Amino acid sequence: MIPDLKRNRECGPCRECCTGTLQANIYGYAMDKGRPCQFLGGEGCTIYQKRPQLCKDYKCHWLEDDGIEVPEWMRPDLSKVSITHRTWGDNNQHAYLSVAETGGQKIDSVILNWVYMHVSKHNICANIEVNGSWYQMGPPEFVEYIRNC
Secondary structure, eight states: OOOOOOOOOOOTTTTGTTTSOOOOEETTEEEEEEEEOEEEETTTTTGGGGHHHHHOOOOOOOHHHHTTOOOOOOOGGSEEEEEEEEEEESSSSSEEEEEEOOOOOOOHHHHHHHHHHHHHHHHHHHEEEEEEEEEESSSSHHHHHHHTT
């Protein structure tokens, strides 16, 4: 019998999705690159029990994975990158990974290599931030789609 490999990951001390890596509007306050969530405090979310549904629903790639493919050291607060599943195409029929630098740090070469290997292995497109600029991995249609967004 094959054991259940799910580890049921939890955010733990990671708060990278709240630090301004993602774009969102939280109860009328904009969160965007360099602008953290208005409700992020020293101990985490100050409105955790009343946080909006989009916060409840969001899971980064590390959290979604449960440790099967994505190593522990890729947790966003450790790797300083936030990886999010996104969709593209006329009907959002294709998947890609958005890899954003967090904490004002340039992506580390070891992390970048892991990302390249991961998206290559799974034959998935990627939009990757490197030193504040964005680069795409995928067919020309994907590159055009991202550049027109």
